[in-house]
Amino acid sequence: MCEKSLPGDATIPATNRWMKAIYDAINIITNKISERVFLEFINLETTERENLLWYKINEQYTSKRAMNRGRSWMDFQRCFYNGNLQSYIDSYITLLMELETVSIKIQNEFLLYSLLGELAGDSNLHQLVETLTLNEELIESPDLILTQLQDYVNLIQFKDSTPTDLPSALV
Structure with a gap:
């Protein structure tokens, strides 16, 4: 869900579901991290390109x-x-x-x-x-x-x- 962009021909209900899923996921993650980490990960760049947020978080936690x-x-x-x-x-x-x-x-x-x-x-x-x-x-x-x-x-x-x-x- 978070790794793929919304298709350009998506219907309005599909777009709304996709956006809700993105915002729900962001809310879950941001409520679990500290303010300092939040300020590191959440910025204008990551809010405009949601895939980048997931990439940055994944990059931080990929190794053991x-x-x-x-x-x-x-x-x-x-x-x-x-x-x-x-x-x-x-x-x-x-x-x-x-x-x-x-x-x-x-x-x-x-x-x-x-x-x-x-x-x-x-x-x-x-x-x-x-x-x-x-x-x-x-x-x-x-x-x-x-x-x-x-x-x-x-x-x-x-x-x-x-x-x-x-x-x-x-x-």
Whole structure:
């Protein structure tokens, strides 16, 4: 049903049944996945081309579950901060999605301190890491910390792109 497109000569009742089946299937799947995984799979491209949604989901789950879980965990264990904060944030977000996709549950505290622990060794980020660690509202979720780190990267990029010597008006 989901692998084939609707024939061009389908009747209106057949089209309605086909569309209902597609939406029912999407509702079943989207109600079973986390928000992070939902945001990874469901986008404009996959809603306009329903076959692509099934392809992406199938691609994620085709190999053996234990193998996927092991690969995802080992990838997470190998995530190190190499001095590029944007790259680290992107990698961490991707790894969190992979862990959720294969149903590996890790306590938020472990994720947070693992995430921030990697950054604590960078003298340029030490103060930021301390500030984030002390904020009890932020340490409830890796997503909140990642958002704060992304805001920090955006601020640094903005500061770097802002000219320091503004031209003065000619008098």
